[in-house]
Amino acid sequence: MSTSRPNYPTIAQTVGHTPLVRLQRIPGAGNVERNNVILGKLEGNNPAGSVKDRPALSMFMRAEERGDISPGDTLIEATSGNTGIALAMVAAILGYKMILVMPENQSIERRQSMSAYGAELILTPATGGMEYARDYAEQLQKDGKGKILDQFGNKDNPKAHIESTGPEIWEDTQGQVTHFISAMGTTGTITGVSVYLKEKNANIQIIGAQPEDGSQIPGIRKWSPEYIPKIYADAKVDRIEYVSQAAAEDMARRLAREEGIFCGISAAGALVVALRVAERIENATIVFIVCDRGDRYLSTGVFPA
Template identity: 70%
Template sequence: MKKYQTIEDTIGATPLVRLQRIPGDAGEPRGNVILAKLEGNNPAGSVKDRAASSMIRQAEARGEIKPGDTLIEATSGNTGIALAMTAAVRGYKMILIMPDNLSVERRASMTAYGAELILTPAKEGGMEYARDLADKMQADGKGKVLDQFANADNPLAHIETTGPELWQQTDGQITHFVSAMGTTGTIMGVGQYLRSKNSAIQVVGAQPAEGSQIPGIRKWPEAYQPKIYQPKQVDQFELISQDEAETMARRLAAEEGIFGGISSAGALVAATRVAAQVSNATIVFIVCDRGDRYLSTGVFN
């Protein structure tokens, strides 16, 4: 009998497409090309599908978890949705803890996959509070925390899949890799792989400017810095304002036909800044999720 794929088998191998209008004078006139990696094409809609599948599969392989167990994770949205999907496929109970100021689309997506959702008051600490609660629930024996912030299987997903895809899709011509920074799994994993192929490749991280709140882009307090994060692996940091990211999200959809999320647009802002400083470069940025995940926020109105 023919062996067919499961939904989990369709994670990865996402398209890489060229921007045509937004680069402007920083693009073709300078010999530059800006390419978008469309991670919203993953089955649960974001780049986090890769890490979620990796964390669960690797923990299974080590004998740390088995189908029927309860998994717990603090999330700002995309990782939670991806874990809820993977848990549904592989037979786990999933408890997700999320600040209550994040979009209703994210909440609905998690519960659609059968996850139990616990909302925490954003005014009491947002993601930091959610992470502390996840650790307490694990200590109380209510399940196992996968901990995307400290779990080496998060960047491993990008060392094994995203990085090799970008190298192959650009025929090894990539010169700059640009990514929003949240848990930092994507930028750490992809950066490590690409540098193993060409040490001259520049890794650029998008972080929020002071006072900006951009879903998926964080600058963590020292006590909550992700353990997987190695600052020296990022060559350049670009501070992105909330207004810049939201404006670029609208432009990306209206001018390029790419309906991406706000953090994706923040990464593009960083990519255009890089393009304005260099010549004859192949610049890749991650479109980490889809814009329809943010419709209720009014950003696209």
């Protein structure tokens, strides 16, 4: 005798719909007086632990729909961490082989996470940075080792945020969002969310966080002109503000200790910018992306024992 069961989700179906939470202590009395609210979107709650779960799933599923890839294929991607982990998870779900190319100076936790999902990891010299890793991945594709999904040029990356992240922010703030702030790496998040929010309200300010000269912040990049992601469009970002590595690392520790939000350094950098913006405005609803979880950075020494 058969019995009906609840419609249980698959792991892929749990991507997205992450919490949007109000910061309580860090914004301080000044923002209360100015009637500003600062909200963090907790993307570490995605199954592979970052905002990159959204574009990873989008790039896979749409490539399959177009017939560009099929289960059993080998795919290649250059990554600094989060996208690689997300792609490795989706590859495991759908039955693909995944080769990830990453600079050797990225945290051991990120390497181990990729391997745990069954991906093959190729480490490139730290001196070459992500630029060398991207070139190496391109060469692997030319050599017939697999197909690159290309997070830097694939429109299915920002499309994921047009279809999910942006609408979630709009709905969760009941259309009251006035400012959106995101770290800029691949630029898929800020580009896609901007497209959606600007269609809803052209006055919403889209602000990108980039590292100051000499600062190295995982997940935030300032690309040389020849490596600027093809998915990026200047017109989608109202302005860019710069943050130091020291400020981002200090804010990551503060977020854990004062707000109970254990996140990565790039998310903390976005909050540094959000607080700077909040000093100059009133009656604002400011949303920043908490792109991943802090346990991905334990070996870096940012969170001392």
